């Protein structure tokens with residue numbers, strides 16, 4: 001998703017990086033390149049224009065934050081503006097107060113309605129709902145059969161239709177009755193597609209809407225069709241009133257621009273994205289995460305902000321000095337761990353890291369909250385002397401520490417080994433650390449966790 005765009009933007013940022021200060025000139029050049037990258041990604045030109053304007057005003061007006069390089073500032077601002085355009089928060093599905101909640105799935109031919117109906121039903125099931133599906137596509141041969149197969153494969157109840165039931169409106173009515181009778185809470189109605197929007201299709205959809213009183217009318221847009229998807233979403237919205245968009249085929253070499261434009265053009269949020277043909281290649285759309293992905297940076301900006309809240313600057317300098325002088329003790333190790341935890345759960349921290357997966361040191365690592373708690377407990381069970389000189393910790397001390405922290409000697413051994421590795425790694429990284437603020441720049445470089453002294457990182 002967004003890989004092309006992301007690569008292009010990263011090239012722009014790379015150029016910007018290394019230029020000492022943010023000036024009107026280098027901003028101008030960078031923003032021109034950002035504009036081209038967005039247009040090439042098929043983002044609606046109005047959206048691009050608005051984004052660039054907003055970024056320009058803010059970037060040139062922004063007071064320079066000491067700890068962030070211009071490069072990061074610009075990314076931070078673009079990130080903010082992207083999120084604004086994508087919709088500031090995740091748009092959750094609506095449900096009727098009085099079940100069943102009916103969702104109509106609409107869109108042009110081949111956009112992925114039937115596939116998405118199955119995916120959404122599966123997702124709803126996983127999230128505690130009891131959905132039922134029905135296809136009212138009586139036009140395309142085998143259309144209903146297609147949904148029946150998806151339903152069977154994914155164990156989703158389907159209303160298959162009674163003998164002689166051939167009108168969409170009849171099928172829909174019966175399906176809803178069955179949904180109620182079987183105590184299910186959501187009915188997904190997969191509708192027929194057309195190559196183009198025509199009156200007949202719209203009339204049928206309007207009739208269905210009137211009959212079913214749906215809480216959601218989800219427009220399924222094929223990301224591969226770029227601006228056409230945006231146009232038809234807009235048209236459907238004008239005629240039918242959609243409540244959200246499912247953007248499919250974001251796994252393909254779609255340029256992704258539709259994602260950035262639909263919300264802005266229709267005013268309706270992207271609710272889900274389809275990322276493949278399989279039933280679980282489907283996820284809720286998170287504007288903030290999408291913006292990060294577009295920028296290819298992980299959500300580093302808020303990470304740096306959060307990190308700055310957690311570590312005051314004195315602490316940062318002191319830590320840097322210790323790292324450089326290889327004086328980083330177990331005591332520091334623990335303090336760093338505890339500060340780090342103020343930032344949130346490990347999982348949420350990792351999600352913010354840029355391309356974590358690329359760091360060889362991080363591969364195969366499963367960070368574990370419990371593990372962290374145990375490490376802190378073990379360090380707490382050490383004497384101050386031990387904490388400041390791990391070489392003191394011999395066999396009998398290890399046994400005492402294990403006992404004191406409710407762990408085993410193996411655990412203590414493991415901790416000391418990890419600490420040793422962390423020290424070594426920090427030592428090797430420290431060359432690149434010198435001369436920079438501890439967090440601002442380096443956290444944003446890849447794999448900041450190691451520099452915070454996280455075990456094994």
Ligand SMILES: Nc1nc2c(ncn2[C@@H]2O[C@H](COP(=O)(O)OP(=O)(O)OP(=O)(O)O)[C@@H](O)[C@H]2O)c(=O)[nH]1
Pocket residue numbers: 107108109110111112113114115116137140143191192193194220247248249250251252273274275276277281
């Ligand atoms: N790669 C990829 N393929 C998808 C995705 N969603 C749907 N498809 C494929 O797109 C094709 C059309 O999907 P359908 O679900 O049949 O589309 P539809 O809108 O129901 O089509 P009609 O009923 O003919 O209007 C199928 O081959 C799907 O497997 C997706 O997110 N990624």
Ligand SMILES: [Mg+2]
Pocket residue numbers: 113114115137143190191193
């Ligand atoms: Mg279909």
